[in-house]
Amino acid sequence: MALYFSHLRLARNPSARALAALLQPSGVGERVSAQHHLLWSVFADSEDRKRDFLWREERDGSFLTLSARPPCESDLFQPHQIKPYAPDLAVGECLDFRLRANATRMKRGGKREDVVKAPIDALGQKERAGQRMEIASSAGQAWMERQGEKSGFRVVAAVAEDYRQVSLPRPGALHRNAMKLGILDLSGSLEITDPALFLMHLEQGFGRAKSFGCGLMLIRRAR
Secondary structure, three states: OOOEEEEEOEOOOHHHHHOHHHHOOOOHHHHHHHHHHHHHOOOOOOOOOOOOEEEEEOOOOOEEEEEOOOOOOOOOEOOOEEEEOOOOOOOOOEEEEEEEEEOEEEOOOOOEEEOOHHHHHOOOHHHHHHHHHHHHHHHHHHHHHHHHHHHOEEEEEEEEEEEEEEEEOOOOOOHHHOEEEEEEEEEEEEEEOOHHHHHHHHHHOOOEOHHHOOOOEEEEEOO
16 A cells, blocks of 8 residues: 655645634643644545544644545645655664654553553652653653564664643543543664564554554654
C-alpha cells in the first residue's frame, strides 16, 4: 500500500484567522480535542470513512501526518506539502526516532494503565516532582522495548523529553469526567530486526490515542 508523509500548516487568510481561537485554543486539552477534529477535516472524505492516518503537532503549530491517502486541500490550511513515503530499510540498520505516545499496558482484570502515571502515583507527593522525568524515561524505554519485540526493532536508547497528563473535554460532561491521557514524548535510537514488520507497525502507529496526535514515529538514519 502506498503511504504519504505530509506537512500541514494553518492558513493565514482572514477566514482562518477569525477561527483561530476555535482551531487552536489556549487550553492543552481543548487544543488537542480541536486538533483531532481539524485533522479529520482533511481526511474524512465520506461519512463512513475510518481513520487511516496518523498525525502529530510540531512546536511551530504545524502538523505532520502519515496516511494511506493524501490529505484533501482546505481553506483552513496552506497548500499541503505531500510526498510518497516508502523507507528502504535493512536488517541491522540503525535509526534515530522521535515518538509521541500514549503508552499503556494491560493490568490484571482487563484494565489498562498508563505506564508512567502508575509508578509516579506510587510515590509520595514530595518525591514526585524530583523523580517524574527519570521515571518517564525508564518506564518509556521499557515500554518501547516491549513494542520492539513485536514490531521488528530493538531499542538502543530511549529518553523521555516530556510527559504530561491531558484532560480532553467531553461535550456535556463535567470536568472531573473528562477523558484523561498521558502523553509521553520519547526520542532515541533503534536497530531494525525485521524491516517488513517494522514498516507495518510504523504505518499502524504505536500505542493508543492515535486520533489525538499520538502514535506517529518519526525516523531518520542515524548519523
